[in-house]
Amino acid sequence: MYQVYIDKPSYFEPDMAGEFKDLEKAIEFAEKEKAEDAEVSYTIEETNGCVNSYGEQITTVVKRG
Numbered sequence: 409m410y411q412v413y414i415d416k417p418s419y420f421e422p423d424m425a426g427e428f429k430d431l432e433k434a435i436e437f438a439e440k441e442k443a444e445d446a447e448v449s450y451t452i453e454e455t456n457g458c459v460n461s462y463g464e465q466i467t468t469v470v471k472r473g
Contacts, residue, residue, distance in 0.1 A: 409427055409428070409454070409457075410427065410428045410429070410431055410452055410470065411424055411427050411428075411434075411452070411453045411467070412427075412428065412437055412438050412441075412451075412452055413425065413450060413451045413452075414441055414448055415448070415450070416447055416449075422451060425437070425441065431452070434452050435452065438452060438473060439473070442473060449472070449473065450473050451469060451471075451472050452469070452470045452471045452472075453467040453468060453470060454468045454470050455467050455468075
Protein backbone atom coordinates (compact mmCIF):
# COMPACT_ATOMS: atom_id res chain seq x y z
CA MET A 409 0.00 0.00 0.00
CA TYR A 410 1.28 3.46 -0.89
CA GLN A 411 0.29 6.61 0.97
CA VAL A 412 0.59 10.07 -0.60
CA TYR A 413 1.19 13.01 1.73
CA ILE A 414 0.76 16.57 0.45
CA ASP A 415 2.56 19.44 2.15
CA LYS A 416 2.11 23.18 1.64
CA PRO A 417 3.90 26.01 3.44
CA SER A 418 0.63 26.90 5.20
CA TYR A 419 0.14 23.36 6.60
CA PHE A 420 1.30 22.53 10.13
CA GLU A 421 2.23 19.01 9.01
CA PRO A 422 1.78 17.02 5.76
CA ASP A 423 -1.78 15.90 5.02
CA MET A 424 -2.47 12.37 3.78
CA ALA A 425 -4.20 12.83 0.42
CA GLY A 426 -4.75 9.19 -0.55
CA GLU A 427 -3.82 5.52 -0.41
CA PHE A 428 -3.05 3.48 -3.51
CA LYS A 429 -2.25 -0.15 -4.22
CA ASP A 430 -0.26 0.75 -7.35
CA LEU A 431 2.88 2.91 -7.14
CA GLU A 432 2.36 4.33 -10.63
CA LYS A 433 -1.11 5.63 -9.69
CA ALA A 434 0.27 7.17 -6.50
CA ILE A 435 3.00 8.97 -8.45
CA GLU A 436 0.49 10.12 -11.06
CA PHE A 437 -1.79 11.53 -8.35
CA ALA A 438 1.08 13.31 -6.57
CA GLU A 439 2.43 14.81 -9.80
CA LYS A 440 -1.05 16.06 -10.69
CA GLU A 441 -1.37 17.78 -7.31
CA LYS A 442 2.05 19.39 -7.77
CA ALA A 443 1.15 20.59 -11.27
CA GLU A 444 -1.99 22.30 -9.94
CA ASP A 445 -0.11 24.22 -7.23
CA ALA A 446 3.60 25.03 -7.48
CA GLU A 447 3.95 25.40 -3.68
CA VAL A 448 2.95 21.78 -3.07
CA SER A 449 5.51 19.15 -2.18
CA TYR A 450 4.70 15.48 -1.74
CA THR A 451 5.98 12.34 -0.13
CA ILE A 452 5.02 8.81 -1.13
CA GLU A 453 5.47 6.16 1.56
CA GLU A 454 5.14 2.39 1.28
CA THR A 455 3.49 0.50 4.13
CA ASN A 456 3.19 -3.21 4.75
CA GLY A 457 0.81 -3.17 7.71
CA CYS A 458 3.45 -3.74 10.39
CA VAL A 459 3.58 -1.53 13.47
CA ASN A 460 6.38 -0.71 15.89
CA SER A 461 6.27 -1.12 19.69
CA TYR A 462 4.47 2.25 19.99
CA GLY A 463 1.67 1.17 17.66
CA GLU A 464 2.82 3.45 14.84
CA GLN A 465 2.76 2.11 11.31
CA ILE A 466 6.19 1.36 9.83
CA THR A 467 6.70 3.15 6.51
CA THR A 468 9.42 3.52 3.91
CA VAL A 469 9.74 6.69 1.83
CA VAL A 470 9.58 5.79 -1.87
CA LYS A 471 9.62 9.21 -3.53
CA ARG A 472 9.59 12.91 -2.70
CA GLY A 473 8.83 15.76 -5.00
